[in-house]
Amino acid sequence: MVRAPESVSPMCRRTIKAARVRSNGSMRRVAFAELQGRIERVLLGLGVAPERAALGARLTAETDRDGVRTHGIARLPRFAQWVRDGVVDPRAEPERVAGFGAIERWTGHRGPGNLAAYAAMQRAMELAGEHGLGCVALADTAHWMRAGTYGWQAAEARFAAMCWTNTLPNLPPWGASSAALGNNPLVVAIPRRAIAQSGGEGESAPIVLDMAMSQFSYGTLASYRERGEALPVPGGYDEQGVLTTDAAAIERTQRALPIGFWKGSGLSFVLDVLAAMLAGGLATHDLLPDPAKEVGQSQVFLAIAPTALGTMEELSRIAQGAIDGLHAATPLQAGKPARYPGEGALRTREESLRLGVAVEDAAWEAFVRLESCADGES
């Protein structure tokens, strides 16, 4: 198995470090259960305790299942490196440090970020069950992987939710050229049931928005550059200070765009300050601008119990009306109506469970190296 940091051989350390994903776009399909089981063994090998490894494996496999391939198994080599370097403590569990009524402060003790975030959202939902609303602010945690995970978690349990994280500085504020903002992903989740033919509730079909405050991540910019494609919309500034769709030029200037120019710049800033303040934790400017040491983030998890105010069927009818209105807008391409946030994920999920989870070959090979490196040592 993969070994805890202190027992990883120098050879294996190099293997983990080299296991960055370089995609050429070719894909394979892996059964969901196989994917989950193999991730679980890797996490156990990294020193994550059994129940927590099972949860972490499920969340990671679900990320690939829903088509968010940048934040599923493709991130495991980086997680393994954080553990190996002692940046993330695989055994640390989140802990409540203060609270008043429906709001609590927790600390993550720099344990696995997705496990801490999941626990924080569970606790926010418990508080919302009791008070109608609940909030957990989490300090000193680590990268939470896929932001949307905690939105789906809440919405599947019939809670609306907002959550966000700060990040290391990776975005220039409006009016400046050096990175002083994080891209601070924000999630808004809304529970919804399909309206059954017979009336009454059909299956769960949440609306989940998962968006970072940069128009494109540096990972996305790199991927456009490697494919030699122009960005679909301007993503930042070139050396002449002109808006450009040339990903390589933006990589050179490091002047990526916040969404909506001055607006996303402002939104990123307030999310950062509010998270740090509520959590009593670090703000973006306190975080090291080094992805190899990306730890200590502040996060907010807010759950709302709409079923305290109306039945799920009534609430779902309101959501359905809005979805119908969106779908009725004149599409730019015939037959391709505008989609609501989460609509694509539900389609990909169904396909993944039917045909197997689509995984990029490069990510899969890196994952297999993580496994085999471990096997060679056990």
Add this chain to the structure above:
Amino acid sequence: MVRAPESVSPMCRRTIKAARVRSNGSMRRVAFAELQGRIERVLLGLGVAPERAALGARLTAETDRDGVRTHGIARLPRFAQWVRDGVVDPRAEPERVAGFGAIERWTGHRGPGNLAAYAAMQRAMELAGEHGLGCVALADTAHWMRAGTYGWQAAEARFAAMCWTNTLPNLPPWGASSAALGNNPLVVAIPRRAIAQSGGEGESAPIVLDMAMSQFSYGTLASYRERGEALPVPGGYDEQGVLTTDAAAIERTQRALPIGFWKGSGLSFVLDVLAAMLAGGLATHDLLPDPAKEVGQSQVFLAIAPTALGTMEELSRIAQGAIDGLHAATPLQAGKPARYPGEGALRTREESLRLGVAVEDAAWEAFVRLESCADGES
């Protein structure tokens, strides 16, 4: 005085209807107390009850005081028209209809939107004082004028807050060409005190973000067109479907941009659905696409009591660190550091109180016509 709708003469009706503001950019200064007093008399004349007229006048005068000239007295002719047409009931007061713990549903009964929103945020703060968090979802209200008003209201009282409203359809969703989204202004407010030289708390200096989901409002597009200026960044699509900084072209296609393209489109949608669902009210697609009948909106007011978790001085030090980090980013123009949301408003406020509130001549003349029309009838 200005008369309640049933008593306004046909001549006066035309006067109110014609009182749209066409600015040529020239300005005057009016003392804050004079501005507030004269607005109060206009509101009384429109049938708003005395205490409520005083509050409405303060909120409107403060909007101009802070430099948000599009949503202060420049909006009063439109408000008068809504009252005259029976769209807004000047006597209607908001009312609680349901609640559970820290969350409540209210209805606005289509009364003056700023008064209902102010009452909703006050109640959200009361709930947050009791539970750490509080939320009021308000259905069937009317235009709330300046969104930021309710953020400043909360932050000055030491609460953090988020609030948002839906609007009539005025923005195409990403992938479509017809308006199916609202521009749904969102406010995030953070209380903060300056750090006094002596240590301890200085004066209140909140961080308040107030942003709509469209990159530019149609009002702003019109103003660029009238001045013959290009937009500072692309604001929508021209007839060839190409991103443009030509405001007139965007007015022709009606394809204004959501902030961040697909991202703002998604954020606008989830804010709409969540507001309608929590309020048990109307969503954007239910609202008439007619600014003359802009009523029935759903809104959410969320207050958070950070002082339940830490002292205001500790919280303010976290905010100050983030502000210092922002100000330290390399400015694009020497000597003009990036600003935090609300920083400009505080400077304008100080100047307004010292020199008088800057008011556009055209808006002032329209306001005086509102007054004199009333005087002619009283």
